[in-house]
Amino acid sequence: xxxxxxxxxxxTIGYADVHGDLLPINNDDNFCKAVSSANPLLRVFIxxx
Numbered sequence: 001x002x003x004x005x006x007x008x009x010x011x012t013i014g015y016a017d018v019h020g021d022l023l024p025i026n027n028d029d030n031f032c033k034a035v036s037s038a039n040p041l042l043r044v045f046i047x048x049x
Contacts, residue, residue: 010049015042 013025015034022045025031034042 012047012049014045014047016045 014022015025015037017023017037018039023030023034025034025044034044
């Protein structure tokens, strides 16, 4: 992946749910849950592995 100058870097993508728990976005179902829980803000976290 070469996005925002993080080429060849393993990253995990997650979001904070309404309870503040960090949950992964690693498939379409999790992405849909993240978007549907955005109320009104979706907090996305990108971390190096």
